[in-house]
Amino acid sequence: xxxxxxxxxxxxxxxxxxxxxxxxxxxxxxxxxxxxxxxxxxxxxxxxxxxxxxxxxxxxxxxxxxxxxxxxxxxxxxxxxxxxxxxxxxxxxxxxxxxxxxxxxxxxxxxxxxxxxxxxxxxxxxxxxxxxxxxxxxxxxxxxxxxxxxxxxxxxxxxxxxxxxxxxxxxxxxxxxxxxxxxxxxxxxxxxxxxxxxxxxxxxxxxxxxxxxxxxxxxxxxxxxxxxxxxxxxxxxxxxxxxxxxxxxxxxxxxxxxxxxxxxxxxxxxxxxxxxxxxxxxxxxxx
Amino acid sequence: xxxxxxxxxxxxxxxxxxxxxxxxxxxxxxxxxxxxxxxxxxxxxxxxxxxxxxxxxxxxxxxxxxxxxxxxxxxxxxxxxxxxxxxxxxxxxxxxxxxxxxxxxxxxxxxxxxxxxxxxxxxxxxxxxxxxxxxxxxxxxxxxxxxxxxxxxxxxxxxxxxxxxxxxxxxxxxxxxxxxxxxxxxxxxxxxxxxxxxxxxxxxxxxxxxxxxxxxxxxxxxxxxxxxxxxxxxxxxxxxxxxxxxxxxxxxxxxxxxxxxxxxxxxxxxxxxxxxxxxxxxxxxxxxxxxxxxxxxxxxxxxxxxxxxxxxxxxxxxxxxxxxxxxxxxxxxxxxxxxxxxxxxxxxxxxxxxxxxxxxxxxxxxxxxxxxxxxxxxxxxxxxxxxxxxxxxxxxxxxxxxxxxxxxxxxxxxxxxxxxxxxxxxxxxxxxxxxxxxxxxxxxxxxxxxxxxxxxxxxxxxxxxxxxxxxxxxxxxxxxxxxxxxxxxxxxxxxxxxxxxxxxxxxxxxxxxxxxxxxxxxxxxxxxxxxxxxxxxxxxxxxxxxxxxxxxxxxxxxxxxxx
Numbered sequence: 001x002x003x004x005x006x007x008x009x010x011x012x013x014x015x016x017x018x019x020x021x022x023x024x025x026x027x028x029x030x031x032x033x034x035x036x037x038x039x040x041x042x043x044x045x046x047x048x049x050x051x052x053x054x055x056x057x058x059x060x061x062x063x064x065x066x067x068x069x070x071x072x073x074x075x076x077x078x079x080x081x082x083x084x085x086x087x088x089x090x091x092x093x094x095x096x097x098x099x100x101x102x103x104x105x106x107x108x109x110x111x112x113x114x115x116x117x118x119x120x121x122x123x124x125x126x127x128x129x130x131x132x133x134x135x136x137x138x139x140x141x142x143x144x145x146x147x148x149x150x151x152x153x154x155x156x157x158x159x160x161x162x163x164x165x166x167x168x169x170x171x172x173x174x175x176x177x178x179x180x181x182x183x184x185x186x187x188x189x190x191x192x193x194x195x196x197x198x199x200x201x202x203x204x205x206x207x208x209x210x211x212x213x214x215x216x217x218x219x220x221x222x223x224x225x226x227x228x229x230x231x232x233x234x235x236x237x238x239x240x241x242x243x244x245x246x247x248x249x250x251x252x253x254x255x256x257x258x259x260x261x262x263x264x265x266x267x268x269x270x271x272x273x274x275x276x277x278x279x280x281x282x283x284x285x286x287x
Numbered sequence: 288x289x290x291x292x293x294x295x296x297x298x299x300x301x302x303x304x305x306x307x308x309x310x311x312x313x314x315x316x317x318x319x320x321x322x323x324x325x326x327x328x329x330x331x332x333x334x335x336x337x338x339x340x341x342x343x344x345x346x347x348x349x350x351x352x353x354x355x356x357x358x359x360x361x362x363x364x365x366x367x368x369x370x371x372x373x374x375x376x377x378x379x380x381x382x383x384x385x386x387x388x389x390x391x392x393x394x395x396x397x398x399x400x401x402x403x404x405x406x407x408x409x410x411x412x413x414x415x416x417x418x419x420x421x422x423x424x425x426x427x428x429x430x431x432x433x434x435x436x437x438x439x440x441x442x443x444x445x446x447x448x449x450x451x452x453x454x455x456x457x458x459x460x461x462x463x464x465x466x467x468x469x470x471x472x473x474x475x476x477x478x479x480x481x482x483x484x485x486x487x488x489x490x491x492x493x494x495x496x497x498x499x500x501x502x503x504x505x506x507x508x509x510x511x512x513x514x515x516x517x518x519x520x521x522x523x524x525x526x527x528x529x530x531x532x533x534x535x536x537x538x539x540x541x542x543x544x545x546x547x548x549x550x551x552x553x554x555x556x557x558x559x560x561x562x563x564x565x566x567x568x569x570x571x572x573x574x575x576x577x578x579x580x581x582x583x584x585x586x587x588x589x590x591x592x593x594x595x596x597x598x599x600x601x602x603x604x605x606x607x608x609x610x611x612x613x614x615x616x617x618x619x620x621x622x623x624x625x626x627x628x629x630x631x632x633x634x635x636x637x638x639x640x641x642x643x644x645x646x647x648x649x650x651x652x653x654x655x656x657x658x659x660x661x662x663x664x665x666x667x668x669x670x671x672x673x674x675x676x677x678x679x680x681x682x683x684x685x686x687x688x689x690x691x692x693x694x695x696x697x698x699x700x701x702x703x704x705x706x707x708x709x710x711x712x713x714x715x716x717x718x719x720x721x722x723x724x725x726x727x728x729x730x731x732x733x734x735x736x737x738x739x740x741x742x743x744x745x746x747x748x749x750x751x752x753x754x755x756x757x758x759x760x761x762x763x764x765x766x767x768x769x770x771x772x773x774x775x776x777x778x779x780x781x782x783x784x785x786x787x788x789x790x791x792x793x794x795x796x797x798x799x800x801x802x803x804x805x806x807x808x809x810x811x812x813x814x815x816x817x818x819x820x821x822x823x824x825x826x827x828x829x830x831x832x833x834x835x836x837x838x839x840x841x842x843x844x845x846x847x848x849x850x
Contacts, residue, residue: 079544263522276525
């Protein structure tokens with residue numbers, strides 16, 4: 001931790017519940033740096049998370065948070081943003097939390113296009129429950145439950161989100177804090193739903209997809225890459241030998257969920273700051 | 288002279304029974320008290336659905352079994368309700384809607400009413416429903432000009448010809464109906480002329496508006512959807528965010544997120560949908576986030592009888608969610624209570640930072656009557672949200688056990704909520720002592736809740752020797768049964784706040800008083816709770832669980848012959 005305490009850091013050293021060497025530490029560094037560099041006051045940020053090692057992130061960032069149920073970080077986040085669009089809202093969790101237990105919310109919130117950042121730690125294994133397969137585990141991956149190896153096709157969050165019309169799709173690698181930070185900053189600045197799937201090693205339970213495995217099996221899309229081109233994004237998303245990193249797709253033309261809410265079309269005041277008139281209500285039952 | 292007249296329209300789904308019902312009820316309330324309720328099959332077309340309309344010179348809000356006037360609207364409309372016919376029942380329908388053998392067995396002649404030909408005569412077979420409206424208006428001697436006005440409001444925006452045709456259809460029906468006006472000997476009464484007709488769904492939705500609802504997220508499910516649709520229809524006018532969730536799990540998590548950020552949010556669902564919400568109910572509790580859920584009961588288990596009624600989910604709500612925590616369950620029995628209790632639900636949820644449930648059922652929601660204007664409570668809109676100071680502690684231990692609740696972005700502090708056990712700040716802890724203190728803090732709210740307990744209503748003689756206890760939608764039927772037997776020694780106690788139960792209820796059930804509990808379920812769930820929490824033992828349980836509401840006849844028989 002830096003000697004100068006910044007707004008999102010804590011005065012005292014927190015006892016972080018992650019294993020030494022866990023990729024989550026670097027993801028935290030990237031998020032802290034992104035928020036600090038964007039100069040957003042912590043009171044204006046609300047994080048929503050589910051349950052899992054990744055979902056503990058809000059505990060270690062000094063801001064507003066709602067650490068709810070496994071799989072349910074997205075519904076809470078979407079509601080927070082819609083009742084108070086003045087807040088920057090970040091939903092965060094792991095691959096099991098967001099793609100498994102919360103899969104239905106993943107699908108339908110991409111369709112909604114809420115103006116939130118969705119950070120998913122993707123280490124291809126369940127950490128907190130000690131080593132079972134996650135939706136993104138590779139075929140053949142052996143675990144205490146999948147004793148003969150995983151037989152399900154791995155979930156491809158990049159391709160799925162693209163198909164559902166996600167307006168910002170990115171993948172990062174926790175080993176590169178600098179790039180991860182800039183991707184997160186772009187996601188925060190994007191107006192609409194922004195998926196940031198972050199590859200990272202689980203040092204305790206995934207001995208296959210290690211730090212060096214991720215390093216050797218990923219590549220950054222280069223400067224000539226056109227992030228507006230859906231077809232190109234899909235081509236990269238479907239590559240299964242090496243995985244693309246960077247902002248893979250962005251559509252700045254679509255309205256966000258909140259923009260489309262009738263109540264904000266004429267009046268941007270957050271709904272929580274408006275009042276109810278009981279005389280107007282009483283007219284509903286007086287002829 | 289009849290105290291009430293019961294008309295039933297029996298037809299199939301898709302025939303427009305709801306349209307006729309609305310017209311008749313609105314025209315009738317100009318001259319009578321009126322009540323209507325529908326029972327439908329779980330299908331969009333066909334089958335057999337009925338509408339019952341009761342008119343009376345006194346307030347009426349109960350289902351009657353025996354039919355005075357029956358309209359058959361197709362050839363499949365009689366069999367299912369044949370047991371509701373008496374020798375006195377007057378039956379109308381097309382000539383071939385009943386086989387001759389059945390016609391011969393009736394106590395009164397079968398009255399041929401060719402709606403089709405009258406509609407054709409007025410220009411279009413589509414005007415059949417208006418012929419029926421006219422016919423019933425004639426039979427009841429309703430104000431013709433008013434009836435035509437209603438039609439003008441309904442069809443005025445269409446072509447002039449359509450309105451003209453409907454007016455002719457109404458007239459033709461009216462003249463035919465008038466020939467039977469001797470059947471109606473109910474005394475006219477102009478008490479409710481000015482009152483608006485609403486149903487239970489509307490009452491609950493209006494109550495929610497009065498409670499400040501500005502966010503509703505739900506997944507459609509009968510019979511709970513009426514509340515969602517009504518609020519959606521008012522969402523532009525009243526600034527409400529309405530979102531159809533991808534599932535009930537999302538719905539309640541969204542509601543909780545909305546409250547966390549400062550909204551007054553609710554979800555509406557039925558038992559099956561609520562079962563999916565249970566984990567989130569528990570989440571609301573440990574995060575001390577308010578939540579309001581309307582649970583519209585229908586018979587279970589599983590999909591059960593999707594369009595019918597039951598009071599089978601009281602236990603589901605009492606025990607919903609893992610872990611131990613308080614909750615409030617309010618059960619309206621009248622339209623007025625639907626408004627006031629739902630308004631109150633938002634206040635209580637905000638005040639105590641707990642889940643509050645409005646428990647209704649299909650029968651309650653689909654029943655219509657003129658609503659007595661109630662006075663809304665300004666206090667219910669009072670927000671308990673406070674601005675936060677720099678080192679704000681969301682779960683601060685306070686003297687009364689309630690931690691002042693702030694919301695993100697409202698002050699200099701940070702609002703940290705956690706579904707893990709947490710310390711005062713909202714950080715995860717596994718400190719055993721903190722765990723005990725936090726659990727005690729949450730459970731301790733039950734005592735505060737009881738200080739705000741909503742008193743039950745006693746109906747009938749004060750010096751009763753027998754007491755019927757009920758809750759929710761049984762109110763109207765028990766009240767009418769009690770009041771139409773003035774010599775009886777039986778009173779009725781209607782419990783509005785069914786959980787937690789206040790010990791003051793014991794004072795109504797002193798030793799020597801015979802107790803019966805009436806419930807639209809198979810086991811007597813309130814009766815069991817009364818025993819468990821208040822040591823009130825029911826001598827009798829009057830239960831019904833075939834999917835239909837109690838009838839006046841059943842409750843009257845129980846009071847006179849059994850109890």
